[in-house]
Structure formats: C-alpha cells, structure tokens
Amino acid sequence: MRWIRVYVKRHRLGICMYSLFCVIFATVLFLYRMPMEPMVYAVSLCLTLAVIVLITDSVRYRKKVEILTWQLEAVKEGTEKLPGPEDEIEQLYQMLLKNAQIEHARQVGNILQEKSEMTDYFTLWTHQIKTPIAAMHLLLQQEIRLQAQEITVQEENKAQEQYYMQKQEIESELFKIEQYVEMVLQYLRLNSSVNDFVLQEYELDGIIRQAVRKYAPMFIRRKLSLHYEPLQVKAVTDEKWMTFVLEQILSNAIKYTSSGDISIRMENGCLVIEDTGIGILPEDLPRIFDKGYTGYNGRSDKKASGIGLYLVKKILNKLGHKILIESEPGKGTKVKLLF
Structure with missing residues (x-):
C-alpha cells in the first residue's frame, strides 16, 4: 500500500539506525563469545519491541493521513480543521499554512472589491451614455427637418432621398451603439454577485x-x-x-x-x-x-x-x-x- 511505502520512506533514517544498532549489539556479543541462546534472545527482544513500536506509530500515522485526507474535502466548504501538531516543526508548518490562508483571503477580498468597483463604474457608464445617444437621435431628427425645409423644389425629391438614406445610416450606427451598450450592461449584471433573476x-x-x-x-x-x-x-x-x-x-x-x-x-x-x-x-x-x-x-x-x-x-x-x-x-x- 502506498501509505506504508511513504511511512517507511519518512522514517527510513530511524529504521536504519535501529537496525545498525542491533547488528552492532549482536556483533559485540558474538566477539565476546557469549552463548548463542542469550544473544538470540536479546536480538529477538529488540526486534519485537521495534515491530511493536513501528506498528503503533504506523497506525497513528495512518489515522493522521486519513484525517488530513478528509480535511482536503472540507477545504471546499471552509470547514477544515488541522489535527493538533505533534512537535515544533508541525506547529511551524501549521502557522505557515494559516498565514498563507490569511494572505490569500486578503488578496481575494481585494480582487472582489476591485471587481465590484469596476462593475459599479461600468454600470453607471452604460446608464449615462444612454442620455447622449437619446440626444443624438433627437438632434438628428431636427437636423433632417431643417435641411429638408431649406432645399429648393427642383432638388426636393433627390435631396429628400439622400437625406433619408443618410438618416437611415446614422440611425443604424446609433442602434448598434445602443446594442453594444446594452450588451455591456447585461454582461456586467450577469457576472455580478447579485441575483437579478425574477421567475x-x-x-x-x-x-x-x-x-x-x-x-x-x-x-x-x-x-x-x-x-x-x-x-x-x-x-x-x-x-x-x-x-x-x-x-x-x-x-x-x-x-x-x-x-x-x-x-x-x-x-x-x-x-x-x-x-x-x-x-x-x-x-x-x-x-x-x-x-x-x-x-x-x-x-x-x-x-x-x-x-x-x-x-x-x-x-x-x-x-x-x-x-x-x-x-x-x-x-x-x-x-x-x-x-
């Protein structure tokens, strides 16, 4: 299993040192020509204690891994809670995570604030720009009427047709501006945090x-x-x-x-x-x-x-x-x- 490999790798230094001490202990007893029975008994006792310690510690490690795995899902809901630190290093790591979390929340808050201000600005802009567009429509109508009154009788039909075409082109472009403005406004509303839908x-x-x-x-x-x-x-x-x-x-x-x-x-x-x-x-x-x-x-x-x-x-x-x-x-x- 993966967690066992990770545990062994994490504690490889301690396991190697303990194994080395057992070998040194057995070698010293052998060199002093101690009887085989007490030597085997001593080594077996050391190994048994080592296995008991490893099993106990690995079970504790496994539970900690499970808790942290559950907390990964809890992070999405903001209900995460780290297990208590076992030593100074884990305490420092948890302090580092908390500081990073605080800084992240601060940056997200700044981004949301800037987005809100930008949305407010463009919403105000789209409402304000509708006023000059309406005024341009009105002025266009007045200009067309004035020019139509000034033309001579001979030029009347041709000039009216020309003015009508110009009026159509200008109105078409103004209509496009209105469309673009409306699209900006709806885009901002749609991406805002306010629910603007009424079914x-x-x-x-x-x-x-x-x-x-x-x-x-x-x-x-x-x-x-x-x-x-x-x-x-x-x-x-x-x-x-x-x-x-x-x-x-x-x-x-x-x-x-x-x-x-x-x-x-x-x-x-x-x-x-x-x-x-x-x-x-x-x-x-x-x-x-x-x-x-x-x-x-x-x-x-x-x-x-x-x-x-x-x-x-x-x-x-x-x-x-x-x-x-x-x-x-x-x-x-x-x-x-x-x-």
Missing part, C-alpha cells in the same frame, strides 16, 4: 413583441419579411432577460440574412426562430457558445464580438431553459428554445 409566468407573445418592435427598423432597412402569428403560450421565465435573449437571436438572424425572411413559431413544444441567411459551418456549431468565438462568419464580418451567444447560453442556463441551434450553410439557421 414568473409570462405570455411569450408579449416578450416576442418587445424584441420584434425594437428590431422593426432593421427589418425594414434590410427589406426582410417577418412571419409571426400570436402563439398564445405561457412560460415561466424572466421577462427582462428573456427579451435580451430574443433580441440577440434576432440580431444575429438579421445580421446574417441579406434577403429572404425570418419566422417565429412554436414547433414540438419549442419556440423556433428560423432565418434564410448564410448559415453556420458544421465545424463552427460545437463552439458557437464559447466566449469570444466568432467562427467563419464572424471573421468575415470583422465586427463580431463572440459575446452575444455566450451571454444567451449563460442566461438560459440560469433560467433553466435550453437552446439548440441547427444550421446548414447557404440555407439558413434554426434556433430552438425549450422552456
């Missing part, structure tokens, strides 16, 4: 309409059709987080669908969101939920962050929902959500 029974149609309403301008801008009929299905979920999940799925569907349509329906008990976009390569499918993984489509797009589906998967895990993605390159992608 209730909701009508899925209400949640779906929120996501569709937000992306309606993108559907119009990209000339995509949406096939959606009221589902009249209830599910126990979190409205805010589920809305974010659907927004991310719709965002990907719109981004990678240049023409065709997107459909939302119930299929075999699953909420299905299907598009007719470029699809996902088979080798990318197993890793699409990995943090930072963008796959072939993301590398082609040059702007993908690889965070959206990672957040979707993490949120759904916390909600107790499941997600399955099926895709065929060139034909589209089907996302299934099971509540």
